[in-house]
Amino acid sequence: MIRHTALLFLLLTFCTGFSQFHKTKIERIKESVWVDSLYKNMSLEEKIGQLFMVNTFSNRDSVHYNAIDKLVCDYKIGGLLFLQGGPGRQATLTNRYQAESTIPLFIGIDAEWGLAMRLDSVQRFPWNMTLGAIKDLNLIEKVGELYGKQSRRIGVHFNFAPVLDINTNPKNPIIGNRSFGEDRDLVTDRALALMKGIQREGVLATGKHFPGHGDTSVDSHYTLPTVDFSKERLENVEFYPYKKLFAEGLASVMVAHLNVPALEPRPNFPSSLSYNVVTNTLQNELGFNGLIFTDALNMKGAANFKTAGEIDLEAFLAGNDVLLFPENVPLALEKICMAYQDSLISETRLAQSVKKILSYKYKVGLDMYRPIDKTTLLNDVNSAENRALQYQLYENAVTVLKNDEQTIPVRDLAKEKIAYYRLGDDDSTPFLSTLQKYADVVEIKEPCIDSIEFRLKDFKKVIVGYHKPDGAWKNHDFKPDELAKLDSITKYHEVIFDVFAKPYALLPVTDYSKFKSVIVSYQNSEVSQIVSAELIFGSVGAKGKLPVSIGTNFKVGDGLTTETLNRLGFTAPENVGMNSSVLENIDMIANKAIVAKMTPGIQILVARKGKVIYQKSFGYHTYDNIIPVKNTDVYDIASLTKIVSTLPNVMQQYDKGKLTLDSKLGELLPQLFGHTDKKNITVKELLSHYARLQAWEPFYKATLDSVGFPSDKYYRKGIEPGFSLQVTENLYLRDDYRDTILHKIADSKLLPKKEYKYSDFAFIIMKEYLQKATGIPLDSLSNRNFFKPLGMTHTLYNPQHRFDMAMIPPTENDTYFRHQVIQGYVHDMEAAMEGGVAGHAGIFSDAMDVAKLMQLYLQKGNYGGQQFFSAKTFDDFNTCYYCKEGNRRGIGLDKPQLPKQAGPTCNCVSEKSFGHTGFTGTMAWADPETEIVYVFLSNRTFPDSTVNTLSKENIREDIQKVIEQAIISK
The missing domain is CATH 3.30.450 (Beta-Lactamase)
Structure with a gap:
């Protein structure tokens, strides 16, 4: 009896492909000794038991688990194929079954796009067809590595991937998205890259479904498909990826249930049961000597041909090594045992498969088995590396098929009025919310064509998203009314059509001239939606190439590149050299x-x-x-107003030569400062808070009555002639009081010595300068020059006029001036007395919009393909001119202490x-x-x-x- 307690993979550094399983001469001797010693001590029943890999689940009840226990203990089966459940539950059961088995079990999983294909609580990788759109094969290889890491972490030795089927039939009901595409070279290159990644991690890859399931119109789960091609065609197309992967060390092959007349003369004889296919073609002609799996023997493509037990015997006689999904293990074992005793199966034939199975068990380290450590298991299979790769994959996969007049990326946000309409029956929230982080994209929700058109009448550009459930076998076909809506929208609008479904979904669309742009995003996952929205606004450029043809309109390899604009995008921390686990400490x-x-x-x-x-x-x-x-709530950002609103406008004036850092207040505002002691204060001194100005003054106090409430002399409860400066709800200040504030600043005492003193006066003054110089109110100026072109749709003064109060957190329960809860009106008292529009305070915004302005600064005046001011201007303003004097400030910008x-x-x-x-x-x-x-x-x-x-x-x-x-x- 073999003692075994944990799965230990031999973590050595090897070259690509299957070579990590190639051992030194000493290792080969050890392997041979281990295999031979086991084999000679096994009974006939134990040897035959090794041939069976039974399907199992980790989301069933004790009846199922006990049944598996019996198969492991009483029938000595060789392996288990997990289908559904979760990583933790599967690890628990794997440990249980391995502890019961005399010889360590092979654990397999059919995870063509990662563990999420079968297990819950796991991040989903893209389908193969999505990967087929990616040109960078290093990324595909990385996908394989992560598949391998996931599998190895939960004790899996075999992943039944990659799919080598070349999907030349768009109506294929079972392969479709599981294929990398319709071109043999495209499929081969990507399957090879995936295989290398999987096997580099010590997990065995399985090429399937031999001899080729790509050009079938029926599903072998339910009937026997026919592949009616000549032998020459099979060798040139279907066999091509197998030959390439065999040369690179593919560990195993799965044989499909197909009727292939060119290989098997018996009519309607399943390829999985055919000696001609499995032995003569696969092993003898193509020279494959790795493990050979049947496809699931409970599938009707094979099960309809023979009864349980008989089909297992037939599959083994055909040359298969591992019998997958046997319907009745006791009966199948009995049939094969009888065939052996009747000399239908020789000892040589039995030893060939059983020793091969044992050899591969040795290759994956099952000679030194230990139980799976479940500590941090869920985090390990959902690593930050997985999440980061998702962004890279979709950034390389999303494909632009049409882009008339360079409609994408959308450039001039200040002039665009964009609507979004959703087709399909799945969620579009990540797509829409990401679009709205770039521009004021308005969602239109109407059920019928007439109402849709009425709501869209004010929009020139419409983004139409087609969102279908993200399932490889789900129906992605357009409904007739959806095609009618699409046709109606394109008649009067510039349409960017984005398809979050398999490319074949586009087959019913015949006239592409009506679209400005067509994008295939392949899947309706969260990341695909985010990346596709980024592409529309230029944060990423299109790189993907179509892996299949779409009728006669688009062919394999079609795909346009698009320009990138330096707008903020979105990704995982690891993609920009950050550690997501460390960032989680922000939450704490x-x-x-x-x-x-x-x-x-x-x-x-x-x-x-x-x-x-x-x-x-x-x-x-x-x-x-x-x-x-x-995230979309708007906060009173207080003094951030200085650098969000006032300062960039000052920079533009500087950039245009309208002022210099040495310009003096007496020159900029002669009527206000020309005859005061502040006339020689320069812009440099003013915005560096080095002008001897007072920090602030509570101007509001002079407008209160004797008991501390707003005086009737200065305020009205409703708007009246001469009282239009709204301070808060139902409170309006006299219009002329703003001049009073300015004159108070002009007449204020200068500080006795020149030193750093933070002052709001500087930006109150600069607002006055900007409005005098441009003839435009500051709120309109900032909106025109920066907020609109930057897509800062949640940045404004006086948000109560645009946003629902439920989007605006209150700032204070004011008990000293306005005597009410301040919500939607600026908190700063002086800014409130300017009607909410001031140079030093008054802006409300969300974090995303503020980040856009900060990114503009970081990119030295360039954002979204526009140059708002020169790099030199930014550098001039980001300089600490008075550091030697103990003043850390730049020009308007704060600097580190x-x-x-x-x-x-x-x-x-x-x-x-x-x-x-x-x-x-x-x-x-x-x-x-x-x-x-x-x-x-x-x-x-x-x-x-x-x-x-x-x-x-x-x-x-x-x-x-x-x-x-x-x-x-x-």
């Missing part, structure tokens, strides 16, 4: 702040190298825990980094050296702004530390 810090009531809610975003890698929201709008924070000084950052970012913080608990920071953008938004001021625990506890800075710690490589 954010939740700590929520639980300790430092702030009711938080938005956090992290991007690197132009890709958003972390975007989450925490908590609620208020401490009553009613409205949870969403100087040595021995307190400051806004974790003290772990570069000197080139820049950003700003805000009173409401906000922060935006970017670092050119690490290419990181970090945005933190909150309403820590609710319900009371007086105690800033968020700042005292360094929550924003600690999160910044985590981000820096997560960097794997620069």
Whole structure:
């Protein structure tokens, strides 16, 4: 009896393909000794038992598990093929069955696109046809490696992949998406890459379904398909990938249930039971000496031909080594035993298969078996590496088939009005939400053609997504009414048509002239939807090539490339050199702040190298825990307004030569400052907070009555002539009071000495300059120059006019000025007295929009293919001119603290980094050296702004530390 307790794969460094199983002479001797010693001590029944691989499940009841126990213990079966369940449950059962078996069991799984094909709780990889669109074979090989790692981690030795079928029949009911495509070379190259990756990880790959199931119109699960090709055609097409993979060390082959007259003269005789196919063709002619599996013997393509037991005997006589899915093991074992005793099966023939099986068990380390360690198993099979690769795969697979007038990527967001309409019956949320991160894309939901057209009448461009369930065998066909809707929409609109289904779904579409762009995204997975939306707006470029023909309209290899625009995109942290496990520590810090009531809610975003890698929201709008924070909620970003609204407009003026850093206030605003002691303050001094200006002044106090409420002298409860500056709900300030504020600033006392003093006055002044210089109000100016062209659809002053209050967290329960809960109106008192539009405060935004502006800075004025200001301009503004004097500030931009000084950052970012913080608990920071953008938004001021625990506890800075710690490589 062989003692065995865990699965130990021989983790050596080998070259590609099957060569890792090729041993030294000493190893070959050891293998031979192990195999021979087992074989000679086995009874006839034990030897025959090794031939059977039984189907099993990890999501069944004890009746099923006990039945498997009996087969393992009483009939000494050689292996198990797991079909459904979960990784943990399968590992538990594998340990159980292995402990019961005299000889370690082969564990197999039919996981053509990873464990998720069979098991729950596992990340799903793309189908083979999606992989067929990818040109980079290194990526396919990487997929195989991850399949191998997943399988090895849960104790699996065989993965019944890759599929070598060449799907030349678009109506093939069983292969389809399981095939890499319709071209033999395309299929061969990708199958070979996948095989190499799988076998590099010590897991055995299986090529299937020999001799070729790609050109069939019926399903062998239910009947026997006919492959009526000549021998020459089979050798040139169907056999081609097998020959190539045999030469590279393919471990095993699965034989299909097919009627192949060119190979087997007996009519309607299954290939899996044919000596001519299995022995003469596969082994003798093609020279394959690896393991040979039957396809499942319970499939009707074979089961209709023979009864249980008889079919197993016939399959073994044909030359198969492993009998898959036997319907009746006791009966099959008896039939084969009788055939042996009757000399229908020789000892040589039996030893050939059994010793081969034992040899392969040795190759995968079953001579030193140990139980599967279930610690961290679920995390291991769902590794960050898996998630990261998903993005790379879809970025290389999504295929653009038509792109008239370079419709994609969408360029001028300021001029576009885009609608989205969903066809199909599956979820489109990731696609739509990602589209809306780029532009104001409006979803149209109407059931009938007339109502659709009415709702679309104001839109020139329409994105139509066709979303079908992400299942390889699901029906992806268009319904007649969907084709009618599609036809109607294309008559009056520029349509970008995006198909989240198999390419064959497009066959009923005959007229492609009506589309501006056609995209095949292959699957309706979350990542495919995200990547496809990125492609439409230019964060990634199209690379995919069609793996199959679509009628006469498109052929294999078709696929256009598209331009990339440097807009923010989305990916997994590992794809930009970050560690996702480390980034998870952000959650802990954010939740700590929520639980300790430092702030009711938080938005956090992290991007690197132009890709958003972390975007989450925490908590609620208020401490009553009613409205949870969403990524699209808009926060009062307080002083971030300075760099989000005012500063970029100043940069543009500088870039156009309208002002210099040495321009003086007396020159820019002569009527206001020309005759004051501030006339010689330069822009450089002003925006570096080095102009001796007061930090701020509570202007609102002069407008209160004796008991501290807004005075009737200055305010009205409704809008009236001369009272149009809305301070908050039902409260309007006198229009002329804004001039009063400006004159108070002009007349304010300068500080006694020149030193760094943060002042809101600087940006209040610059708003006045911008409006005088351009003749445009600041809110309109920022919207025109930056917010619209950047796609900052959630960034604006006075959000209560556009957004539902349920999207705007409140900032404070004001008990000193407005005496109400401040929601949708700016928290800053002076900004409120300017009608909500100020140079230093007033902007509401979400983290995604703020990140776009920070990325614009990081890219030195370039974003979305537009140059908003020159790189030199940015560098001029991102310079600390007064560092030697102890002032860390750039021109409008905050900079990291100087040595021995307190400051806004974790003290772990570069000197080139820049950003700003805000009173409401906000922060935006970017670092050119690490290419990181970090945005933190909150309403820590609710319900009371007086105690800033968020700042005292360094929550924003600690999160910044985590981000820096997560960097794997620069």
